[in-house]
Amino acid sequence: MMNIKWKTLGIGVIINILLGLIFSYVLGGIGLTAALILTAIYVGFKIEKNYNDGALNGAILGIISGICFGILLDNLLGILDWSAIGIAIFLLLIPTVIFGIIGAISSIIGIYIKRKTSKSITD
Numbered sequence: 567m568m569n570i571k572w573k574t575l576g577i578g579v580i581i582n583i584l585l586g587l588i589f590s591y592v593l594g595g596i597g598l599t600a601a602l603i604l605t606a607i608y609v610g611f612k613i614e615k616n617y618n619d620g621a622l623n624g625a626i627l628g629i630i631s632g633i634c635f636g637i638l639l640d641n642l643l644g645i646l647d648w649s650a651i652g653i654a655i656f657l658l659l660i661p662t663v664i665f666g667i668i669g670a671i672s673s674i675i676g677i678y679i680k681r682k683t684s685k686s687i688t689d
Contacts, residue, residue, distance in 0.1 A: 610676020628669025632662030
């Protein structure tokens with residue numbers, strides 16, 4: 567059974583929003599992706615269960631971040647015409663799917679790092 571760690575995800579979302587604001591100011595558009603990668607690695611590191619749970623939690627973090635990113639794009643650029651709801655949903659769906667995939671992969675990396683560091687500490 568897949569376990570969703572809501573507390574860890576909540577902390578991850580808050581960290582992601584804060585890092586995203588800072589990194590996007592410093593790095594520009596790539597800052598949001600960098601913030602997601604670091605935050606998803608943190609979530610995977612804290613989950614420390616199997617890779618499936620890490621991927622699920624990272625994907626949820628990425629989906630939440632993708633929705634926030636899409637809304638941010640709409641507010642900053644005004645690119646979404648909500649009268650054409652199909653286009654608006656499509657433009658929100660793209661970052662959501664991409665961020666979900668990035669979050670899942672990064673969270674798996676976090677679990678891998680946790681396993682490797684805990685083995686080296688106990689050896």
